[in-house]
Amino acid sequence: MTADPAAPPLAVSVGEPAGIGAEVVAMAWARRAVAGLEPFYLLADPAFVAARLARAGIAVPIAVVEPETAAAQFADALPVVAVDGAMGDRPGRPDPADAAAVIAAIETAVAHVRDGRAGAVVTAPIQKSNLYAAGFAFPGHTEFLGAVAARHWPGAPCDPVMMLAGPELSTVPVTVHVALKDVPRLLTRERIVAVGRIVAGDLARRFGIADPRIAVAGLNPHAGEDGTMGREDLEIVGPAVADLKALGIRASGPYPSDTLFHRRARTGYDVVLGMYHDQVLIPVKTIAFDETVNVTLGLPFVRTSPDHGTALDIAGRGVADPASMVAALALAGRMAATGRTGAPT
Numbered sequence: 001m002t003a004d005p006a007a008p009p010l011a012v013s014v015g016e017p018a019g020i021g022a023e024v025v026a027m028a029w030a031r032r033a034v035a036g037l038e039p040f041y042l043l044a045d046p047a048f049v050a051a052r053l054a055r056a057g058i059a060v061p062i063a064v065v066e067p068e069t070a071a072a073q074f075a076d077a078l079p080v081v082a083v084d085g086a087m088g089d090r091p092g093r094p095d096p097a098d099a100a101a102v103i104a105a106i107e108t109a110v111a112h113v114r115d116g117r118a119g120a121v122v123t124a125p126i127q128k129s130n131l132y133a134a135g136f137a138f139p140g141h142t143e144f145l146g147a148v149a150a151r152h153w154p155g156a157p158c159d160p161v162m163m164l165a166g167p168e169l170s171t172v173p174v175t176v177h178v179a180l181k182d183v184p185r186l187l188t189r190e191r192i193v194a195v196g197r198i199v200a201g202d203l204a205r206r207f208g209i210a211d212p213r214i215a216v217a218g219l220n221p222h223a224g225e226d227g228t229m230g231r232e233d234l235e236i237v238g239p240a241v242a243d244l245k246a247l248g249i250r251a252s253g254p255y256p257s258d259t260l261f262h263r264r265a266r267t268g269y270d271v272v273l274g275m276y277h278d279q280v281l282i283p284v285k286t287i288a289f290d291e292t293v294n295v296t297l298g299l300p301f302v303r304t305s306p307d308h309g310t311a312l313d314i315a316g317r318g319v320a321d322p323a324s325m326v327a328a329l330a331l332a333g334r335m336a337a338t339g340r341t342g343a344p345t
């Protein structure tokens with residue numbers, strides 16, 4: 001893809017300072033030419049970024065900039081835009097004291113898109129438990145971004161839906177960061193239909209898949225085996241699939257999920273709608289952990305993220321694989337370009 005020189009850069013929030021976020025962003029910058037990445041800047045505490053890269057032995061120069069000058073610096077240095085608040089360089093040891101700056105980085109990225117200073121948001125992983133300890137009231141980025149978007153784009157549809165997009169498999173969990181025991185209670189016909197509609201609309205609008213085939217996974221073993229192994233597939237999932245079909249959406253199912261992800265089955269659909277997190281995140285991460293991207297559908301702006309988490313166990317050593325961050329930056333760049341031109345690239 002040829003970068004549009006007039007396009008605003010991508011805004012990247014640094015995520016959990018105790019994790020690998022700053023490292024994989026810097027390593028992605030080092031691959032900018034070979035990966036054909038659009039210009040981006042990192043939202044973080046610059047002192048923290050400098051300390052972490054030095055500690056990790058990552059020889060990437062940084063330039064502290066404003067968003068407006070990031071693209072001009074991008075060829076020579078990793079542009080860093082300072083956020084309010086300090087971040088500590090404590091690899092593997094999250095501290096709630098960093099939470100305010102971590103959240104500020106995410107909020108600032110969205111504000112920059114709203115103001116036209118950035119073209120899309122890319123987020124490095126957050127340590128959810130650490131933010132919860134500091135009072136963060138959202139399960140993760142996905143829901144938080146929905147709330148921030150509703151504030152910045154009043155009246156616009158803001159119903160965030162998580163999709164894991166990989167080279168061979170893309171999946172969407174209908175319920176996300178909830179305990180397994182709560183899934184049956186939270187799974188409603190209406191929510192499955194709402195998610196299916198957003199997926200169909202955004203795959204067409206943002207990914208150029210005009211009439212996407214949506215395979216819907218059942219909740220229970222063997223999709224309930226005619227109601228003998230749980231009634232949710234008969235009473236909730238099946239009727240939701242019927243509703244989606246009635247809306248003209250190419251949905252099918254519910255399918256037993258144990259046979260939905262093998263190579264031959266994957267040729268039969270564009271995306272799987274699953275009923276809970278692990279049902280659909282395990283297969284995508286198993287097939288392509290290093291290339292899969294977490295993309296939020298249903299928002300008035302583009303947001304992508306690597307599929308992995310904070311990897312506290314390897315932070316500070318410069319050994320993390322930046323491939324998923326590279327893929328997230330590349331996808332955000334393509335999606336932002338689609339938004340500008342109306343044509344998938």
Ligand SMILES: NC(=O)C1=CN([C@@H]2O[C@H](COP(=O)(O)OP(=O)(O)OC[C@H]3O[C@@H](n4cnc5c(N)ncnc54)[C@H](O)[C@@H]3O)[C@@H](O)[C@H]2O)C=CC1
Pocket residue numbers: 020024124125126127128129140141294305306307308309310311312313314319320321322323324
């Ligand atoms: N978008 C986000 O903000 C996400 C945040 N998380 C959060 O991350 C934290 C840790 O989650 P975990 O389940 O432990 O998953 P994780 O992905 O952080 O780590 C799982 C294993 O994969 C390895 N790993 C992860 N990314 C790697 C990379 N780029 N290169 C090499 N090895 C890598 C780690 O070292 C670890 O052994 C949790 O707080 C979780 O909520 C998890 C996924 C996404």
Ligand SMILES: NCC(=O)COP(=O)(O)O
Pocket residue numbers: 126139140141142143281294305
């Ligand atoms: N398991 C996916 C994940 O944790 C990403 O969540 P989010 O922070 O992107 O909402």
